[in-house]
Amino acid sequence: MAKIYGPIYKLSLGQRQCVIISSPHLAKEVVRDYDVTFANRNPNIAALAFSFGGKDIAFSPYGPEWRMLRRIFVQEMQSKANLDAFYGLRKKEIKKSVKDVYAKKGNPIDVGEMAFSTVINMITSMFWGGTIQGDSNCK
Template sequence: MALITLYTVLIAVVAMSLLSLSFKKLRSTKVKLPPGPYGLPLVGYLPFLGRNIHQTFMELANIYGPIYKLSIGQKLFVLISCPTLAKEVVRDHDITFANRNPTIAALAFSFGGKDIAFTPYGPEWRMLRRIFVHEMQSNANLDAFYALRRNQVKKSIKDVYGKNGTTIDVGMLAYSTVINMITSMFWGGTLEGDIGANINAQFRDAVSELLIIWGKPNISDFFPFLASFDIQGIQGDMKRASRWIEKIFDFVIDQRNKNNTKISNKDFRFPLGVQRS
């Protein structure tokens, strides 16, 4: 009973402290926020979201207008729901709204947000964009991989033809085709046979697991003070999935290094125009 009483007192103290900080933050803010529902203390509107979040957002837009605020946990969101405002955000003032607020899973996958998707807009982001878009994904590079992409599409068509009269999961077929095209460009189509099939299958499974983890709701994203506890294990799961993908890349790079003098195929490790040492 003494322990229960102590825990109750501690929880009450923490709750009152957080509530006090929230009120102070609201009083100190000088930004005029749009209207929106109040929600509950500490948790905000989180208990009322339901399963069909898009429907809830549209219902709130019908009440509060095309732009409104919504508190979810300790995070404050501003939602827009009309084409005119969307144009203002994503095109007219895109630099102002360019930065992202990565989730715990995204931070675990991107080494703390150190990639093109989550790096804040600035010199570092522009450097990453130049490498990723203008060099790795240049028209010349993509044209060099045309044969690899065409071969993968042919294999998929042949697979469909061989299953004539049976049920085909079109979504999985398209997903597998895209993943196979990506892996072919990653390692230049040089991993063929059983080794190539095994690596491609592992990469496909690793990416699928990563996407599943990425899409899971995480309470730590709405209550940052819980992040260090990783209550749902999402951060740990994402780190394991990331290490799985890193091991696949390490294996492929080692194979390419071993056969470096014998391979002439281009891939993303040796993009078009980059000379091998």
């Protein structure tokens, strides 16, 4: 979609409006320069369950705790060495999702669920070496 709409665009996923940033340069600018603007989000019930009631960096309200979590995240999780180390795992999960989409050609796909499942599988793969049980990546 970035080839059609450019490096930043709006996407409606159900009732949610999402801003998609596909350029690493723009993503860096957003998290560095406009972090306060994008810090507060309204999590859905699944996000609250997964993030211990919204107590992680993705759903914590902006404040001292969020700034501390962000600093740790940038220093530890987004270091070049860590990102390089997990490149193969991320690539594998993306390829699996693309393959699942092609397998469902002509059938409806829940893009939100597929994206969520792909990200969760990447995270669990990086942290625990495996993906969630029974994942299908799309319905």
